[in-house]
Amino acid sequence: MTSSNDCRLAAHDFARGFALRALRALGVLALLAFATTARADAVDDTLAKFLDDKFPQTEAAIGELAAEAPPQAAAILEALGDNRLLIDPADHLVAYKTVAGVLLNAKTGEPVQGLDAAAFKKVRVNNALRSAIEGAMGSLTLANPDPEKRLAAAEDVFRTHDAKALPALQAQLGKESDPRVVAALKLAQASIFATSDSASPQDRLSAIATLKERGDQDAQSLIDGIAQKATDPAVKSAAAAALSAIHTRLALWGVAQNLWYGISASSVLLLAAIGLAITFGVMGVINMAHGEMVMLGAYSTYVVQTLLPPSLQNWSLAFAIPLAFVVAGAVGIAIERLVIRFLYTRPLETLLATWGVSLILQQLVRSLFGANNRLVSNPPFMSGAFEIGGLSITTNRLWIIVLSAVVFIGLQLVLRATPFGLQMRAVTQNRRMAASMGISTARIDMLAFGLGSGVAGIAGVALSQIDNVSPNLGQGYIIDSFMVVVFGGVGNLWGTAFGALLIGLANKLLEPLIGAVQGQIVLLIFIILFIQRRPRGLFALRGRAVEA
Amino acid sequence: MSARLDHLGLGFVAILIVAAILVPLLSLVVSPDSAFYLPPYLVQLLGKYLCYAILAVALDLVWGYCGILSLGHGAFFALGGYAMGMYLMRQIGTRGVYANPILPDFMVFLNWKELPVAWWGFNWFPYAMLMVVLVPGLLALAFGWFAFRSRVTGVYLSIITQAMTFALFKEFFRNDFGFGGNNGLTDFKDLLGFSLQAASTKAALFSASAIALILAYAVSRAIIGSKYGKALMAVRDAESRMRFIGYRVENYKLFAFVVSAIIAGIAGALYVPQVGIINPSEFAPANSIEAAIWVAVGGRGTLIGAAIGAIAVNFAKTYFTGAFPEYWLYGLGLLFVLGTLFLPKGLLGLALRGSEPKPREVVSVDAVEEGAEP
Known part of the structure; x- marks a missing residue:
């Protein structure tokens, strides 16, 4: 040499x-x-084909480079794709310019010296060639020492199902040891066999079976193409059968995915609504500033993240959750003591007064933090996503479901197992009777309002992880939260949980069918019709006191 | 309804009649150099206040006399506004950007070929006016029929009405819904052949608004003064008791609700040509709640108090959003809080205080039965 x-x-x-x-x-x-x-030698012949600068020759050269895989092949192909491959037919020289602009001899990889750059001309490429280059690059990386790269290359071949990659693919399949890569390679091979008319029917049938096992969107579109184009009746019917199997599978996963979205939406709704259900249940007043308690919780998270030193950032939520509970709870108690206390006989006016409070709180936050969205980052354990079968699950939403379950169980414990909870339930059922039994209803009102608002603050921490933190944050959830409470009824947290689950699921399951807005309208009409049957919600308290 | 309040009502009507005559004169006849001259933009602003006042009277009819705090009256207002806007849209004709004689600009922009059925007939003024009344009225009828029959009351009802306007708010935002999407309807040219830009049209719209306010007051006053009105107030104060006596409570409520929605729709129809635009933000729940605070500030259960509250609050809004934009929301928020806390009977209640024997405090029977402390 x-x-x-x-x-x-x-x-x-x-x-x-x-x-x-x-x-x-x-x-x-x-x-x-x-x-x-x-x-x-072979490389010389291959390179010589570039000198002609004719598309068929260039294509042949690309194929040969991919098959022979000399060490400089990847660099040459990359240069060709970027119009950096140069020829000097007169000197019978093929060279390429690196990204940095250095001219290298294509064969040796050594710098070309002394030659006039003007003597070179670019090798022309067209779109067909570009896709050939991509395929060739794919098969080159099939042999990469890094298994991750090989895996990616096999995936690439699967997507392009370029028959030219077949020799490289089969060569690699023979010596591959990593089981994941083997599986990917087999799939890629199947994609080539399945789409190639020249492959034997046996190969094609087994390829279709392999694709069917993969069963995702890509496999579906591949088999769809076969079912339409194949001439062999056996292949055609196998493709059709596989297609319907994949259809069913995808539809099932789609439903599962929507269920997941629905459960996720429900958990958010539950967090936002459960505090509202408590205050509405105990006091019979709806706190229109409830959304702002959620917003305060989200801003507490922002403040915690800004103030914590970097070493503690991973634990920011551990600080944010108690802080949000305390901040929102304290504001809630202040509202109860300063405003709502005076309006118990006028529940309708409480709506207006608390609406006024919500305007003030929004403007206050806007003055303090600005009207723009604040960035709250996910701690590492809450970022990213993973897949289960055809389901894609984002980690932050999973944790929010966990959080809402914990909050729900915690509140049930407070209500069922503490003296405060007992007194609160007593006031909810019959305020006068409870007062007669020596319960300080004013104190219970204050604490219940604080508790409900504090839980809203925790909801804000959760929302800060999935939504923009802005002064209007609470507004987006408040009406749905009202619906949850109206639907679920008061005095029983199971009603709230059920209401949140139903509204969250219905929203997300109706969304793909009739669109998000129509889904909400259908739901609204359903709730209006529903309260015809049960004017006090699904889980209404029974007894004389609550029947008007 | 005290005699004193009726006297005030007569004065209120008299002032409106004077305004309906005087404002056009000051705007059109008086020379622009005079100190008494009213520039057209001011006439337009006053006309807008009057439309809000009509909405407030409508809301007071159901809230003050029937105990239904509707947080969705903005929806009826906006629907009336959209019906008028559709008429004005069709009047633009070939003067639009795309010069299509039939289709409004936004439809041409969306590449629609045919006028949607909902838009048919809106080039004919009487039909459009019928829709101004029918659409809010029918929505109120359907909504109220379901809500009142199922005995949804109090806070529940307020929340459901808020959800209603919220749903419409979202629906009207969609381009596909066919009412201009988030841009709404705008760029109007003329009404019944009169240019909306002309000072005379603006003055005429002001007078029309003043007359509509008088009529809204008169109709509401007639309802309240009748035997039916007495029953309505009894429903407000003791719904269960009325039901047990044998009254069809839901029918009383439904009638008041529908009349109120129609008045609100008419207010919206007068509002749109004066402000020159109608878009989905009119459906925003916040607008409806603001209307409730006008009524509360002015004094609910007085009708004229509601109208005065609407004008006063909106005047303050115009002034503060111009002078101290940062602080207007604080002001509005405080108005909500302090108004409900310290002015349960509103400004008018404050003015009337001491002039009549203190009425016995009526605590809703329902509230007592639900366990609220008196």
Whole structure:
């Protein structure tokens, strides 16, 4: 090899000696003469095809580079794709320019010296060639030492199902040891067999079976193409059967995905609504500033993240949750003591007064933090996503479901197992009777309002992880929360949980069918009709006191 | 309804009649150099206040006399406005950007070929006016029929009405819904052949608004003064008791609700040509709640108090949003809080205080039965 290289270089020097253009031809003659005497290795032949600068030849060269995989093949193909591959037909030289602009000999990878850059011209490529280059690059990386790269390359081949990658694919399949890569390679091979008319029917049938097992969107579109184009009846019917199997499978996963979204939406709704249910249940007043308690919780998270040193950032939520509970709870108690306390006999006016409070709180936050969205980041354990079958699950939403379950259980414990909870339930059922039994209803009102608002603050921490933290944050959830309470009824947290689950699920399951807005309208009409049957909600308290 | 309040009502009507005559004169006849000259933009602003006042009277009819705090009256207002807007849209004709004689610009922009059925007939003024009344009225009828029959009352009802306007708010935002999407309807040219830009049209719209306010007051006053009105107030104060006596409570409520929605729709129809635009933000729940605070500030259960409250609050809003935009929301919020806390009878209640024997405090029977402390 080296000797022929030296000879070639010598020939160049020789050619350069005749610098005059008129004498170029003589140089070529000399080189040609030399080439015939030198051992013509495969790479030379391949590179020579570029010199013609004709599309069929170039394509052939690409295929050969992919098959032979000489060390510099990837660099050459990349250069070709970027229009950086240069030829000097006169000097019978193929070279490429690196991204940095250095001119390298395509064969040796050494810098080309002394040659006039103007003598080179670019090798032309068209779109067909570009896709050929992509396929060739894919098969080159099939042999990459890094298994992750090989995996990605196999996926690439699966997507392009380019028959030209088949030899490289099969070569790699023979020596592959990583089971994941083997599976990916088999799939890629199946995709080629399945789509190629020249493959044997047996190969195609087993390929279709492999694709059916994969059963995702990509496999579906591949098999769809076969079912339409295949001429062999056996292949065609197998494809049709596989297609319907995949359809069913995808539809099932789609439903599962929507269920997941629905459960996720429900958990958010539950967090936002459960505090409202408590305050409405105990006091019979709806706190229109409830959404702002959620907003305060989200801003507490923001403040915690801004103030904590970087070493503690991973634990920011551990600080944010109690802080949000305390901040929102304290504001809630202040509202109860300063405003709502005076309006118990006028529940309708409580709506207006608390609406006023919500305007003030929104404007206060806007004055303090600005009207723009604040960035709250996910701690590492809450970012990212993972897949279960055809389900894609984002980690932050999973944790929010966990959080809402914990909050729900915690509140049930407070209500069922503490003296405060007992008194609160007593006031909810019959305020006068409870007062007669020595319960300080004013104190219970205050604490219940604080508790409900504090839980709203925790909801804000959760929302800060999935939504923009802005002064209007609470507004987006408040009406749905009202619906949950109206639907679920008061005095029983199970009603709230059930209401949240139903509204969250119905929203997300109706969304793909009739659109998000129509879904909400249908739901609203349903709730209006529903409260015809049960004017006090699904889980209404029974007894004389609550029947008007 | 005290005699004193009726006297005030007569004065209120008299002022409106004077305004309906005087404002056009000051705007059109008086020379622009005079100190008494009313520029058209001011006439337009006053006309807008009057439309809000009509809405407030409508809301007071159901809230003050029937105990239904509707947080969705903005929806009826906006529907009336949209019906008028559709008429004005069709009047633009070939003067639009795309010069399509039939389709409004936004439909041409969306590449629609045919006028949707909902838009048919809106080029004919009487039909459009019928829709101004029918659409809010029918919505109120359907909504109220379900809600009152199922005995949804109090806070529940307020929340459901808020959800209603919220649903419409979202629906009207959609381009596909066919009412201009989030841009709404705008760029109007003329009404019944009169240019909306002309000072005379603006003055005429002001007078029309003043007359509509008088009529809204008169109709509401007639309802309240009748035997039916007495029953309505009894429903407000003791719904269960009325039901047990044998009254069809839901029918009383439904009638008041539908009349109120129609008045609100008419207010919206007068509002749109004066402000020159109608878009989905009119459905925003916040608008409806603001209307409730006008009524509360002015004094609910007085009708004229509601109208005065609407004008006063909106005047303050115009002033403060211009002078101290940062602080207007604080002001409005405080108005909600302090108004409900310290002015349960509103400004008018404050003015009337001491002039009549203190009425016995009526605590809703329902509230007592639900366990609220008196």
